[in-house]
Amino acid sequence: MKILVTGGAGFIGSNVIKYLLDSTDYDVVCIDILNDFYDTAIKERNLLPFLDNERFKLYREDICDFEAMNKIFVQEKPHKIIHLAARASVRDGIKNPLLYEKVNLGGTINLLELSKQHGIENFVFASSSSVYGNQSKTPFSETDIVEEPISLYAATKKAGENLCYTYHHLNNIPITCLRFFTVYGPSGRPDMAPYKFTDLIYKGEPLPKYGDGTSERDYTYVDDIVQGIISSLEKNLSFEVINLGNSETTSLNDFIALIEKLLGKKAIIEQLPMQPGDVDITYADISKAEKLLGYKPSVTTEEGMKKFVEWYLNTVE
Numbered sequence: 001m002k003i004l005v006t007g008g009a010g011f012i013g014s015n016v017i018k019y020l021l022d023s024t025d026y027d028v029v030c031i032d033i034l035n036d037f038y039d040t041a042i043k044e045r046n047l048l049p050f051l052d053n054e055r056f057k058l059y060r061e062d063i064c065d066f067e068a069m070n071k072i073f074v075q076e077k078p079h080k081i082i083h084l085a086a087r088a089s090v091r092d093g094i095k096n097p098l099l100y101e102k103v104n105l106g107g108t109i110n111l112l113e114l115s116k117q118h119g120i121e122n123f124v125f126a127s128s129s130s131v132y133g134n135q136s137k138t139p140f141s142e143t144d145i146v147e148e149p150i151s152l153y154a155a156t157k158k159a160g161e162n163l164c165y166t167y168h169h170l171n172n173i174p175i176t177c178l179r180f181f182t183v184y185g186p187s188g189r190p191d192m193a194p195y196k197f198t199d200l201i202y203k204g205e206p207l208p209k210y211g212d213g214t215s216e217r218d219y220t221y222v223d224d225i226v227q228g229i230i231s232s233l234e235k236n237l238s239f240e241v242i243n244l245g246n247s248e249t250t251s252l253n254d255f256i257a258l259i260e261k262l263l264g265k266k267a268i269i270e271q272l273p274m275q276p277g278d279v280d281i282t283y284a285d286i287s288k289a290e291k292l293l294g295y296k297p298s299v300t301t302e303e304g305m306k307k308f309v310e311w312y313l314n315t316v317e
């Protein structure tokens with residue numbers, strides 16, 4: 001079976017491709033423009049282990065280019081799609097709204113339209129916990145009404161879910177929208193807290209702390225997310241929106257303290273106010289994922305951060 005993975009050079013995508021190629025049941029076509037939102041050398045490094053694999057093919061193309069996408073569909077005839085390519089930052093999205101609209105909506109609709117035209121068997125869409133906005137009811141459940149995204153990024157992810165539903169409704173394409181909750185692990189994104197905090201504490205540089213440190217995040221280890229993605233890929237559910245989190249929250253203060261403990265080094269805190277677009281808490285109800293996908297996250301934040309810091313010290317430092 002041939003799987004098209006968009007955003008495969010990125011953090012989650014490269015971990016998904018590793019799983020698909022290791023399992024031997026799949027051929028992988030990867031589309032990634034390797035943009036410079038963060039150091040492209042990281043993306044090149046992510047792809048390196050796959051380049052000699054004859055079951056892997058890379059297209060450095062833009063998902064916003066419909067004709068280029070169509071050529072790939074015609075040539076490769078993928079069976080299923082894991083659509084991860086996106087502009088993926090809350091703060092960057094507030095600065096670049098038109099770019100977020102172009103890639104996260106325009107790019108997604110291109111892939112949905114081609115999925116319709118080419119009879120794709122299953123489409124897995126990367127959504128985000130950010131769609132829950134600043135709601136106070138926890139844990140966040142898929143049945144909660146999510147009409148108040150508080151960042152451009154969140155708004156494009158919610159709109160992406162809506163586009164997925166419409167394409168499913170009109171064309172009967174099986175689509176699963178997965179709402180990921182703060183994913184971290186080896187090859188993690190340098191703009192996200194787990195990597196950024198580790199790097200700043202290790203280098204003895206000031207760590208910008210937004211708010212009083214009581215904000216909470218549901219940190220999810222990337223291997224658990226990959227299991228949820230693969231299960232969605234294999235199940236061909238009709239249309240579902242499903243949370244993939246760890247269902248365990250850690251406050252910002254505790255998270256910084258954990259990294260300090262793992263590195264044996266104190267953070268130099270630069271106290272700053274909460275940022276526009278940031279939510280107070282993310283916390284996933286994962287009962288739907290357990291029921292429909294057999295999803296069971298197995299890595300605690302303490303264990304996962306230990307693995308991440310080991311990877312950081314061996315790879316980046």
Ligand SMILES: NC(=O)c1ccc[n+]([C@@H]2O[C@H](COP(=O)([O-])OP(=O)(O)OC[C@H]3O[C@@H](n4cnc5c(N)ncnc54)[C@H](O)[C@@H]3O)[C@@H](O)[C@H]2O)c1
Nearest residue numbers: 007010011012033034035062063085086088126180182183
């Ligand atoms: N990492 C998280 O915690 C998290 C949480 C919620 C949702 N998500 C979603 O999961 C997906 C993957 O996230 P990630 O953390 O791996 O991000 P990432 O930035 O590491 O990967 C995204 C990849 O998409 C590629 N890309 C961007 N625009 C493109 C375009 N126009 N054409 C082709 N390729 C393009 C980038 O080059 C990058 O390699 C994204 O859709 C993101 O919104 C991630």
